[in-house]
Amino acid sequence: MTGxxxxxxxxxxxxxxxxxxxxxxxxxxxxxxxxxKLNTHVTIGxxxxxxxxxxxxIIKVADVEFPEAILNRIALIAPTAVVNIIRDFExxxxxxxxxxxxxVGIVKCGNPKCITNNEPMKTRxxxxxxxxxxxxxxxxxxxxxxxxxxxx
Amino acid sequence: MNSNSLVSISDISKEEILxxxxxxxxxxxxxxxxxxxxxxVATLFFEPSTRTRLSFETAVNRLGGRVIGFxxxxxxxxxxxxxxxxxxxxxxxxxxxxxxxxxxxxAARYATEVTDTPIINAGDGAHxxxxxxxxxxxxxxxxxxxxxxxxxxxxxDLKYGRTVHSLLMAMQYFNPTxxxxxxxxxxxxxxxxxxxxxxxxxxxxxxxFSEEVINSSDIIYxxxxxxxxxxxxxxxxxxxxxxxxxxxxxDNSKDNLRIxxxxxxxxxxxxxxxxxxxxxxxxxAQNGLYARQAIICRALNIDIKEVQxx
Numbered sequence: 001m002t003g004x005x006x007x008x009x010x011x012x013x014x015x016x017x018x019x020x021x022x023x024x025x026x027x028x029x030x031x032x033x034x035x036x037k038l039n040t041h042v043t044i045g046x047x048x049x050x051x052x053x054x055x056x057x058i059i060k061v062a063d064v065e066f067p068e069a070i071l072n073r074i075a076l077i078a079p080t081a082v083v084n085i086i087r088d089f090e091x092x093x094x095x096x097x098x099x100x101x102x103x104v105g106i107v108k109c110g111n112p113k114c115i116t117n118n119e120p121m122k123t124r125x126x127x128x129x130x131x132x133x134x135x136x137x138x139x140x141x142x143x144x145x146x147x148x149x150x151x152x
Numbered sequence: 153m154n155s156n157s158l159v160s161i162s163d164i165s166k167e168e169i170l171x172x173x174x175x176x177x178x179x180x181x182x183x184x185x186x187x188x189x190x191x192x193v194a195t196l197f198f199e200p201s202t203r204t205r206l207s208f209e210t211a212v213n214r215l216g217g218r219v220i221g222f223x224x225x226x227x228x229x230x231x232x233x234x235x236x237x238x239x240x241x242x243x244x245x246x247x248x249x250x251x252x253x254x255x256x257x258x259a260a261r262y263a264t265e266v267t268d269t270p271i272i273n274a275g276d277g278a279h280x281x282x283x284x285x286x287x288x289x290x291x292x293x294x295x296x297x298x299x300x301x302x303x304x305x306x307x308x309d310l311k312y313g314r315t316v317h318s319l320l321m322a323m324q325y326f327n328p329t330x331x332x333x334x335x336x337x338x339x340x341x342x343x344x345x346x347x348x349x350x351x352x353x354x355x356x357x358x359x360x361f362s363e364e365v366i367n368s369s370d371i372i373y374x375x376x377x378x379x380x381x382x383x384x385x386x387x388x389x390x391x392x393x394x395x396x397x398x399x400x401x402x403d404n405s406k407d408n409l410r411i412x413x414x415x416x417x418x419x420x421x422x423x424x425x426x427x428x429x430x431x432x433x434x435x436x437a438q439n440g441l442y443a444r445q446a447i448i449c450r451a452l453n454i455d456i457k458e459v460q461x462x
Contacts, residue, residue, distance in 0.1 A: 111257060114258050115236070115257065115276075119235055120235060138258075139257070140258035141258075141280075
């Protein structure tokens, strides 16, 4: 009986599994994807063992397939994340997230004198260095690496 | 968004820079020209700046246009909490061009996104001030006869000085050699040195404002070392007079050397330099008028060649 319950949580019939999220940013990823607002079954695991990352987080969302653009928003903080699309218990698609060229409305600019911190407007960052994941504010030019980026 | 807006010097190409310089020269020869007849220009100065505002307003007046605007945001609706977006949208209804200065960085870029009226950035915080860069380029071009292959020495506050950063970026097309003269606290930020490396621009860094550096220079660009930039006031006291220029230091300098300074100066250039023909900072400020006339015409899509024919 207990075993069955565990299985019910672990396996998705339909939906999305996002795996290989670094443990330290799991809850930021949850926030960026807007998972708090969903009504379907959501399973979040963190500090799980990972060969690649040491510890990792995982998000399983039943009955939802996110648009690519939404998934790619987490690439900034979790470039290692892998998306699995599940249909009828089968993984029909599996691919890593991809960092977009511009990131709108997720990151807060670290420059207190930036216009984005003083007007009711969305922030916008351009990716200037893909290797070290560095982004630059479209408005004030302030640069920040993904490790130091503040999620709004 | 209007593509004739000018927010940052990096928005315009080498060809456009050269074209603007050519037009600045035309306006120097013909400063009064009624080509803005019927045009209204707004000068929105959310932060006070006498020099920049007056030269923009003079530029419009000499071109026969009309000016509206404010020089102090405390007398406007922004003091009642109006957003920049609303102010810009409202003013856009009245005018053909907006010249704006704002204390927040990125304000001008944002303004271009909320209106189709062209915007000229007249300074946004410590970020960009492209018309200053154009007048610096015009001053260099005018005094040296070229922008190519010059040795430019930048002195003083190279860390926070936006004018030196923008000038450095703009010079990328012209094969310059830079000398950066500053103390450790105010030296050229790493991102600009990396920029030079990427573009193959030669530069050397110096702590001493030595005769050797001065004598190798075609242009010396002086800046003010500001006390408020220092976390340690003792450090400021130690360096405040290290980067001052005196007339005697120019004895063996090149004949074509010219001294530039964005002004206001305090004591970094001694008064005894003012009478040296190599001192150029006052004419430099005057060149601002012609550079701004050229920038205004670009923003309003006015072809000077057509004007010359008529």
